[in-house]
Amino acid sequence: MPITDVHQDPEALTLTIVGECAASRTRLWEAWLDPRQLEQFWGPPTWPATFIRHETFPGGRSDYFMTGPDGSRAHGYWEFLSVDAGRAFEIIEGFAHEDGTVNDSLPHTRITVTFADLDAGSSFTAVSHFATLADLEQLVAMGTPEGMTQALGQMDTVLADLSSFAAxxxxxxxxxxxxxxxxxxxxxxxxxxxxxxxxxxxxxxxxxxxxxxxxxxxxxxxxxxxxxxxxxxxxxxxxxxxxxxxxxxxxxxxxxxxxxxxxxxxxxxxxxxxxxxxxxxxxxxxxxxxxxxxxxxxxxxxxxxxxxxxxxxxxxxxxxxxxxx
Missing domain, CATH: 3.30.530.20 (START domain)
Structure with missing residues (x-):
């Protein structure tokens, strides 16, 4: 998927990533809905994700871990705040301990993801909202923009195979x-x-x-x-x-x-x-x-x-x- 824009706004405390694809908005939405597909692009290529829980409804929760080249695991979670099926969702995304409990020693973010129709496909816009400038700077220093860009850039392969998932x-x-x-x-x-x-x-x-x-x-x-x-x-x-x-x-x-x-x-x-x-x-x-x-x-x-x-x-x-x- 062509990532068309990656933008940090220290004043607004946001990180925005925009991507476009040839698939329909419905197909793009289902790539985020289905954990089998989502885990193919939520995580950089060298840190693939595995979702053991994924509930795309308000109040739902997702638990996942990413596995590094040496076999180590980094755990995370989503909490769904709102869902507009096929068009948008909003989550709290953060780090977790191995047992799934929230790791409060690292920042969490509020992420809004919106989907739109294009003449030749669809697009998504993911905006990460940070509580403080220190949180934004900490996650930037940890490589969050590069990691998300690499991860979401893998979506083309998934979208090309969406028809087989549906069938x-x-x-x-x-x-x-x-x-x-x-x-x-x-x-x-x-x-x-x-x-x-x-x-x-x-x-x-x-x-x-x-x-x-x-x-x-x-x-x-x-x-x-x-x-x-x-x-x-x-x-x-x-x-x-x-x-x-x-x-x-x-x-x-x-x-x-x-x-x-x-x-x-x-x-x-x-x-x-x-x-x-x-x-x-x-x-x-x-x-x-x-x-x-x-x-x-x-x-x-x-x-x-x-x-x-x-x-x-x-x-x-x-x-x-x-x-x-």
Whole structure:
């Protein structure tokens, strides 16, 4: 992406970066919305980013880390102050400790990013607002202007591949760390519809079945934080049934919820599921970050064909639930 302007204004305490591209404004917006794409340009080439949480709604939060050439990590966060879908968002961006808590020893900035249509594409304008001149000078001395320019300059490659991201509507799993996996799927339906399908028992029983030949016999949904849920399945051919139970840890309907998950009858630490729904062109981007107790458990679950079962269920969701709405 051609970066057309980089401007520091010590009087206004701002750093402005402007870029233009041949892609549409909608495609450009979705590059920032989808963590799979965002992490390809939020971070200089030698410090690529990994987003383990990305919630593009007011009050949402993103957590990420950038990995250096020597394997060291620099952690950061975003707090979304406002979102005008497809046109603008405003965040607080700052540094974080390894556990995700805010690192107050370094400055944070308020960043506004706006998107505009051009005759031959679109543009973005990112304005970083600093609290004091000392904060601006400190981050400039740390190489922030050069780092952001290098990072955002990588966007051309991402934008050139946006069409394949939009067309790729099958479940994809990406290992983020020793214990975390990110599952992604674009679902043909609105955010509200997909949220309802995950929370109304009569809908869940129609699609959350995994491979053909299984039926959900118990569907107890948690409706408030702190409540427990319980799902059980049986096979038509008499194979042993199974089930999961867990607790609703937090919820921000219809965009995000966090739950724990444990297989009924199995000992061990539960899994943590962080589900986020975002509106994209033609559907809803579902992102689920799964945190396992260990790398061994992570690999064991992935080896069961988990993503194949999820894909079968999501196809059923589109075909038998959302298509009828």
């Amino acid at each position: 790729d509507r099958t479940v994809a799993a990406q290992i983020l760390s020793d214990t975390q996996v990110r599952v992604s799927r674009v679902i043909r339906g609105t955010v509200d519809q997909v949220w309802r399908a995950h929370h109304e028992p009569e809908l869940l029983k129609r699609w959350m079945l995994g491979p053909d030949g299984w039926r959900m016999t118990v569907c107890e949904v948690a409706t408030a934080v702190g409540e427990s849920y319980r799902y059980e399945w049986e096979s038509d051919d008499g194979a042993p049934g199974f089930g999961f139970t867990g607790e609703l840890v937090s919820a921000q309907a219809p965009y995000r919820e966090v739950t724990t998950e444990a297989m009924i009858g199995m000992a061990g630490e539960p899994v943590r599921n962080d589900l986020t729904l975002s509106a994209v062109d033609g559907g809803t981007l579902l992102i689920q970050v799964i945190t396992y107790p260990s790398a061994e458990v992570r690999d064991m679950v992935l080896a069961t064909g988990m993503t194949d079962g999820m894909e079968t269920s999501y196809q059923r969701l589109e075909r038998e639930v959302l298509a009828a709405v």
